[in-house]
Amino acid sequence: MKKVQQGHGSGFNNFQADAQKVKLEPVAPLQVSANRWDRKAMQIDPDSPELVDRKIMALLNKLTMKKFDSISDQVIAWANKSEKEKDGRTLIQVIRLILKKAIDEATWSELYARLCRKMMEQISPKVQDDGIKNPEGKPIAGGQLFRKHLLNRCQEDFERGWAKEATAAVKASEDEAAKAANQQSGTEEVALYSDEYYAAQKAKRQGLGLIKFIGELFKLLMMTERIMHECVKKLLGNVENPEEEEIESLCILLTTVGANLDIPKARAHMDVYFSRMKELAKSPNVSSRLQFMLQDIIELRERKWIPRNAAAALGPDGGAVAGSGSGAPRPRLKVGDLSNFGKISKGQPMAFGPGSVFAGKKGVESKRESLSRTSSSSNMFSMLSQNTEAGTNNTAKGEALR
Incomplete structure (x- = not known):
């Protein structure tokens, strides 16, 4: 240990000797710049x-x-x-x-x-x-x-046309990815995750977020029922060749406000909307993903707008009972009852997938009423400002903006 310490000390002395032999250039003193940082000068105006x-x-x-x-x-x-x-x-x-x-x-x-x-x-x-x-x-x-x-x-x-811009950017990015895949392997992933792709996904996310936020404003009585019905009619205007963003926006909107709109005085309108949605769910021009989204909304209304995960509730004895969905009710199960454990119930036959997606039309023509058909480039929220002046006094008087 003693030798190690001596060796370390001699090495340090040699380093100092070598440093003294090096000629260091003189360093100019620091100059105060005109735009130097000043805490007082950087304080922000409280009204800015x-x-x-x-x-x-x-x-x-x-x-x-x-x-x-x-x-x-x-x-x-x-x-x-x-x-x-x-x-x-x-x-x-x-x-x-x-x-x-x-x-x-x-x-x-x-x-x-x-x-x-x-x-x-x-x-x-x-x-x-x-x-x-x-x-x-x-x-x-x-x-x-x-x-x-x-x-x-x-x-x-x-x-601002978020839907059109998002769709165009996504399709352009996918086209570039397809071309790159034919030319060189491994470039498809790069094209899919380009800046344009992320910008398009952000625009789509914000557009759907705007739809949901407007629905939440309606639920708090900050918008009228007529505005919501006009929005639904705009989204259902093009049944022959609907745009993807229109259907997705429709599903988001009805998921948010469907229970509030489906009231007795508007039941006829809601029946017409869902007749159109059943047509869209069977349309060959609609992708499978959107067909399932539409079917989920149709089934949600059939369950009286009760979410699927909330359809089953606990009874007073702690057992699970069937919710408000269709079909025969399940028997109540007591906590800890394992008498039927492992037994197979021979009830109704099992069906895979949504059973009513490809069901035939019944009474669609009798329930249909004319809906204004508009092009996908139209603004489905253009009526927002039309009722602002009319609903101003009602807001102050607390008349629920209806």
Whole structure:
């Protein structure tokens, strides 16, 4: 051990001696630059849009059901900064950020819809936009202004044509992948996961997120039933050669709002919609994936809009009982009862796949009514702003916007 320490010390001394022999060039002192970082100079104006973006996005990232009251109050406080503005620019900015989060995170669209509902109810009545007035010529303020800006934003985002752009980009990417596969092996995966492919998938995800968010707004009485029916009619307008995004959007919309629309006074309309959907489920122009999606919605209505995983419920004795689905009810099973374990039930024959996909048409013509047929390039949410002025007074009076 002693020898090792001596060797280490001698090596260090040799290193110092070698370093002294090296001639080092003199280093110029650091100069203070004109655009140097200064903490005081980098402070953001509290009224600047950059600070609003940072604060609102930070709050929305923390928004959960447990923290809903505290976070939503802070968001409303930021939106109320428009009290000192005549154009409501801070309110518009907050709405834009909320809508962006809602369509990017469709799983939490219900939570963001609840935030919008609370904001519509609690926004300060002093917040107004001099550029937006009611039919009487008075500026719209408070919750009515919030609702109008929100609906306008929903319309503008859909009018950008996300569906067409997404479909075109995906098809172009798939065509490139097919060509590359014929030329060189291993390039198909590169083409499929190109920047255009990811951009198209993002646009599609955001478009479907917008559909779901609008449905959640309707469930919270921020949109009228007539708007929802017009949206469904637009999506069902082209039965002969439907677009993929139209069918997928229809399924998302009906999954979200079907139970709320299927009420006695609208039952005739719903019957016509589902007659059309049964036709689409058998159409050769519809892919198998979309046919199964349509069939799932048809069966969902047959179960009285009860999800399949919730069709079975627990009885008072803790046993599982059949839900509201069709067929003979199952006998109640007591917890721990293994008397029938291993026995095969000889009941109804087993059927594979959806049984009613290829069922014949019965009574379709008698129930059909005329639906407006539009091209796939039309905006199915173009009517959002048409009812904004008409529903403004009803919102303030709490008449459920119906």
